[in-house]
Amino acid sequence: MLEIQDLAARRGYVMLFSQVSFKVEAGEALIITGANGTGKTTLLRMLAGLSHPLSGKILWQGRETRAFDPVLRNNIMFVGHAPALKDELTAEENLALLVKLAGEEVALGALREALQEVALGARLTVPARVLSQGQRRRIGLARLALVPRPLWVLDEPVTALDPAGIALLTGMMAAHLSKGGAVIAATHQALDLPTGAMRQLSFQ
């Protein structure tokens, strides 16, 4: 599905990583671990198409892509550090806007159902400003459920989630993998995924 060849990145004058190569196929999860500042976020932003690599190639289904490539934008779901929520809007309005921005049309009923699934059913109409960090993350989970994209690129997806939230996330990831999707995630925490589908890449 996604293949990278000899990718290198630099922050200022510091070389973050070089000659990183791997391949992720349908049904596979690649978990990226490593200490803070080793370039995990930089790598994920490159995979999502948000940033230009210093050198190397990113291939989608064997075809070379550039940053902000329409092919990447149509096939990858990127969840970064910032949850992309507006404090002034309600959980429901925020989710509706994010799903529409991803180019999907979803009925209000499905939207509410997705928020029920992530245990925000009682928080539909409160402004996002009063939601906790974990609850904000859960809106992101609802977005993952509503926007079908083959590849998920997740940066620290378990941050601020409680154990129930983490279980929800790993359940969603396992379901996504079994449907033939793929996941690339950077995390410091071990995720409870089917071991056959999971590979590790560690940055030092």
Next chain:
Amino acid sequence: MTTNSSPVFPVRTAMEPGDGVFTAFFWALRRDLRLALRSRAELGVQILFYIIVVALFPLSMSPDKELLMLLGPGVLWVAALLASLLSLPRLFASDYADGTLEQMALSPLPLPALILGKISAHWLTTGLPVVVLAPLLSIQYWLEPEVIWVLMAGLLIGTPVLSLLGAIGAALTLGLRSGGGSLLALLILPLYIPVLIFGAGAVEAVRGGMGADANFSLLAAGLLLALAGAPFATSAAVRISLD
């Protein structure tokens, strides 16, 4: 061009150029207008700033009717420029901080159309009030009714240009940690000069008996040029800021 081999996921073909333009434009326009209505205090500050700047000049010089009539149109134009400049840093700042801009850049919807929607909402909330308030503020400067009409028409064509050009500067100064606002002023004010010259010049032309057609044509040409170029330039600047 299909991009998906797995049958479970709906096959998303990369959009043709032009697809989703209206969806993207109205998505951004509606959202930004809704956000503006939810934080009305911010909106009021910009309009109040415009009113106060215009009101300062008659207070700071002799209340001579001839002098005020002469200065009035120019003062209203300069105040419109400053009001636009005051509101510009906020055009992208909150979307940049909360990650929405990232998601906009990664959306399958075309980024220039999303940005044009945002610029339109910016003009409706900051430029249009400037045009609508102009007759009221003109009273302080003894402006004649026919001059007020020319002034309003000039502002109506000119203020969208301010929003369009300003968006490029706002996007370019996004990544800066401090001093973004003052750098934005240095970057954008020189570009505003032609708009100021032709806008304020329209009033002079009418008073001199020449008619404002030439000035309006030039302003409108500037608007069309900015409308065609600014969304793309701003998209490029946004992508650079995110990289």
